[in-house]
């Protein structure tokens with residue numbers, strides 16, 4: 001109930017300020033732009049999107065997702081509204097979920113609005129639309145994971161810039177430790193097991209399977225687990241700060 | 244209505260509130276006086292459930308704030324010291340949000356918001372963005388928020404801070420009127436307000452109560468001046484320390 005009230009407030013705040021529009025426009029421009037340039041979309045003959053379009057998503061999201069949610073809790077600390085929230089009859093858990101879902105919805109919208117790319121491949125050939133759908137789902141899960149990480153980081157500090165830098169760093173680490181160039185480099189010196197282990201910690205291994213139409217149960221556990229841990233962590237941090 | 248027993252708050256080694264006990268009954272307005280850093284706001288933050296207590300108990304209308312915070316918070320309206328607001332909302336939007344959070348919906352929410360706007364003289368800024376409000380209007384908006392659900396208990400941290408003389412008088416009148424039906428705990432640095440508004444007052448210094456009584460009693464203790472008493476009980480502590 002109160003989760004819903006907070007969700008609505010957050011959502012309207014995204015749209016009453018330029019934030020939501022900025023996310024949507026920048027994300028669309030970047031993801032579509034990169035697809036048709038560096039993504040070498042035209043070189044792929046199979047009308048699939050995993051190499052050209054989806055491949056960029058974690059790279060874009062690791063910066064943009066923290067940029068959007070860095071204010072999630074640092075703003076509440078700075079403006080003191082955390083004191084209002086803390087004395088209203090609402091659990092911190094509801095507040096955390098309300099804010100998280102609002103941010104997630106804005107991103108869902110941004111992802112959905114890249115649909116011209118899907119139209120294009122369908123017009124050019126006969127792509128595997130299930131793989132495209134599961135690719136989008138993968139993107140959304142990566143995004144939610146990054147949002148949850150940022151939520152946790154922003155709970156620590158009233159300084160948005162610190163929240164941004166720390167969350168981008170964390171998301172960057174999660175992203176590069178599974179990315180192909182890094183993995184290939186590491187395979188030369190590391191044992192296979194340790195490289196595989198590292199890759200399974202990063203988002204890319206899970207994400208890339210999703211873009212090929214394969215959403216594994218373990219990947220779902222991986223994403224949802226990370227999200228849950230970060231949100232519970234947010235709760236603990238917010239509580240401990242007042243003690 | 245408000246029952247506080249041996250309340251203590253420590254931040255690390257620093258004792259901000261030290262074994263404080265007091266109670267406020269329905270129909271009472273308790274003034275909370277004390278020098279800067281005495282622990283007034285910290286006490287209020289614990290009473291309203293924002294800060295966890297280190298030791299002691301708090302009951303609001305018979306409900307323990309420590310054991311049942313949700314139920315206890317419903318009974319309280321709170322004006323924090325800094326009058327925090329969501330800057331990206333309009334005054335009305337903010338009040339609607341707070342009313343929803345208080346469980347009000349539909350026409351009862353609309354009425355509550357209208358009434359709070361009227362009580363706190365916010366008609367002229369109702370549709371203005373909070374970001375552009377002057378300090379006094381920010382304060383009044385936050386005060387309006389605390390009245391929405393017609394709570395049994397009001398905790399007001401420096402409610403007249405930043406208001407112009409007319410508004411100060413209006414808010415004092417408001418507190419006095421509300422105090423007939425509710426239990427009110429409010430802090431202030433303006434000693435005249437004690438005579439005007441309070442049925443009882445306590446002076447807090449370094450986390451403990453150093454004087455307690457009706458305004459008349461306190462004035463008598465100070466030899467005819469509340470200011471003299473305040474000066475005596477609070478500065479003697481400093482020289483003793």
Ligand SMILES: Nc1ncnc2c1ncn2[C@@H]1O[C@H](COP(=O)(O)OP(=O)(O)OP(=O)(O)O)[C@@H](O)[C@H]1O
Nearest residue numbers: 254257259277278279280281282283284285286324
């Ligand atoms: N979060 C905190 N961490 C550490 N110390 C704190 C914290 N909050 C308050 N204090 C300390 O507790 C003491 C009491 O502060 P409090 O804000 O309750 O004073 P006050 O009586 O409201 O003063 P004022 O009249 O200036 O509003 C101060 O010494 C303050 O430094």
Ligand SMILES: [Mg+2]
Nearest residue numbers: 283284285324
């Ligand atoms: Mg104070």
